[in-house]
Amino acid sequence: MAETDTKPRIPVTLIEPIDMSRLDPSFREEIRSMPDADELSACFACSTCTAACPIANQWLYKPHQLIRMILLGMREEVLNSKEIWECLTCFQCQERCPQKVRVTDILFDCKNLAAERGIVPEKIVALAKELVDKGQLYVVTADWEREDLGLEPSVPGLSTEAVKSILQGTRTGRLTKGGD
Amino acid sequence: MPSYSLYMGCSVPANYPNYEASMLKVAKALGMELHYMEGVACCGSPNLRAIDYSGWLTVNARTLAIGEKNGNDIVTPCNGCFGSLKDVLHHLKHDSTDLGRVNEELKKEGLQLKCTVRVRHIVEAMYTDIGTDEIRKRVTKPLDGVGVAIHFGCHVLRPADVTGFRPEILRELVEVTGARVVEYPLWKQCCGATVLPVNESLAIRLARDKIKSMKESGAEFATVICPACGNQLDLQQLGLKQSYGETYDLPVLMYPQLLGLAMGIGEDELGLSMNRVPADGILAHLTG
Numbered sequence: 001m002a003e004t005d006t007k008p009r010i011p012v013t014l015i016e017p018i019d020m021s022r023l024d025p026s027f028r029e030e031i032r033s034m035p036d037a038d039e040l041s042a043c044f045a046c047s048t049c050t051a052a053c054p055i056a057n058q059w060l061y062k063p064h065q066l067i068r069m070i071l072l073g074m075r076e077e078v079l080n081s082k083e084i085w086e087c088l089t090c091f092q093c094q095e096r097c098p099q100k101v102r103v104t105d106i107l108f109d110c111k112n113l114a115a116e117r118g119i120v121p122e123k124i125v126a127l128a129k130e131l132v133d134k135g136q137l138y139v140v141t142a143d144w145e146r147e148d149l150g151l152e153p154s155v156p157g158l159s160t161e162a163v164k165s166i167l168q169g170t171r172t173g174r175l176t177k178g179g180d
Numbered sequence: 181m182p183s184y185s186l187y188m189g190c191s192v193p194a195n196y197p198n199y200e201a202s203m204l205k206v207a208k209a210l211g212m213e214l215h216y217m218e219g220v221a222c223c224g225s226p227n228l229r230a231i232d233y234s235g236w237l238t239v240n241a242r243t244l245a246i247g248e249k250n251g252n253d254i255v256t257p258c259n260g261c262f263g264s265l266k267d268v269l270h271h272l273k274h275d276s277t278d279l280g281r282v283n284e285e286l287k288k289e290g291l292q293l294k295c296t297v298r299v300r301h302i303v304e305a306m307y308t309d310i311g312t313d314e315i316r317k318r319v320t321k322p323l324d325g326v327g328v329a330i331h332f333g334c335h336v337l338r339p340a341d342v343t344g345f346r347p348e349i350l351r352e353l354v355e356v357t358g359a360r361v362v363e364y365p366l367w368k369q370c371c372g373a374t375v376l377p378v379n380e381s382l383a384i385r386l387a388r389d390k391i392k393s394m395k396e397s398g399a400e401f402a403t404v405i406c407p408a409c410g411n412q413l414d415l416q417q418l419g420l421k422q423s424y425g426e427t428y429d430l431p432v433l434m435y436p437q438l439l440g441l442a443m444g445i446g447e448d449e450l451g452l453s454m455n456r457v458p459a460d461g462i463l464a465h466l467t468g
Contacts (some may be wrong), residue, residue: 001440024419034233035233035275036271047398054369054386054389055375055382058382073445080418085230085378086375086378086379086382088370088372088386089335090333091337091338092334092338092369093333094338095340096340103183104339108226108229108230108233109233112228112230112231112232115230116230116339121377123378124227124230124377124409127227128228128232135221136181137191137225137227138190138191138194138222138223138457139194140193140194141194144194145454146200147203148451149197149198149200149236149451150201150449151197151201151204155188155193157188157216157217157218158188158193158218158220159219159221160336162241163221166235167235168233170234170238171232171235172228175231175232
């Protein structure tokens with residue numbers, strides 16, 4: 001399944017020395033205080049997570065490197081990386097970690113920190129807008145298909161008002177107004 | 181007769197009414213009473229968790245609180261909804277600060293979550309509460325030996341400590357239809373649905389890897405229990421002709437459709453014509 005269309009590259013972290021003055025030690029503490037990140041510093045970079053990841057072969061920063069970068073305090077590189085958004089959330093890295101580091105959950109935390117700064121892929125913002133405007137990601141448009149199958153044309157019990165109102169008051173509401 | 185709070189989410193009713201209809205028919209035949217939950221909306225999917233953990237907690241805690249008030253277990257046919265509800269419940273059971281914060285918000289609607297409610301995937305409820313022995317009794321048209329590859333979907337299997345779903349559940353449920361479960365190397369791998377909004381070509385490649393692995397292992401059909409996985413494996417096969425010039429013709433059935441056929445429920449009632457890849461082969465097998 002390996003990709004063969006791109007030349008193998010030496011990871012940039014090996015050829016470009018890390019600028020120690022730019023490291024932010026508070027980054028690791030901030031992540032560690034977030035959901036499911038307690039075991040963050042148990043990572044010894046064995047790269048089992050990377051071996052389990054179905055798409056690490058096309059990433060510049062591999063999963064074990066992202067965890068190492070968090071521990072080192074490379075806040076900017078992590079929060080601006082495309083990798084955190086391309087994570088499939090398949091949890092295979094997390095399942096295999098011998099140190100119980102919740103890698104996928106930690107990448108969710110990173111996305112939340114990036115979102116707080118307004119760094120979110122355009123199409124994810126569009127989905128968030130659907131949620132805030134309509135209270136659901138998908139709206140029934142082909143009600144005749146439902147009726148053909150003996151289902152009610154609209155979903156029984158569906159009520160979107162409360163969800164819309166909850167989300168308007170959260171980061172989702174702010175993001176969909178163009179960030180702050 | 182076991183009774184359940186049915187949480188549909190938005191993807192199944194909007195995109196896969198055939199999944200919804202076949203689930204309702206099969207559940208009825210098995211003596212399961214499914215009641216649509218009143219006053220609930222979308223779980224937000226992992227996309228909401230990614231950008232707004234706090235909003236995601238509240239929205240799903242609200243659904244859980246409504247289920248708790250109803251008194252029955254919540255069941256859902258969608259892995260995304262299942263994953264969101266299970267994950268939020270797991271988190272709030274272990275984080276009293278967040279539970280308190282969420283309950284402050286829910287109080288406005290007169291709701292409260294105590295974390296006593298149980299959430300299950302619909303197939304899990306079929307397996308546990310009805311059982312394969314009872315289901316077998318209702319199989320009138322066994323799918324003798326037809327090779328079926330199972331795609332479980334990530335969010336039903338993992339994180340295992342949160343979902344508690346064992347792969348054997350679906351394997352046994354497929355076997356009870358008389359079908360033969362085809363093992364294939366990439367059985368644990370993601371279908372790529374979650375990365376679709378961020379990197380479409382990567383999502384298509386993942387779907388292709390999966391379908392190829394199933395087909396090369398001798399699968400005649402595939403079965404799924406999630407609308408997002410169904411979209412990737414069924415609908416994307418049309419895209420694969422375009423992107424890769426490859427044709428697989430691997431029909432993908434939602435599990436209740438597969439079981440429904442084995443129980444002698446008509447193909448129209450199961451909405452088989454809405455599946456993108458025609459399931460003619462399995463129908464020929466049944467009538468032949």
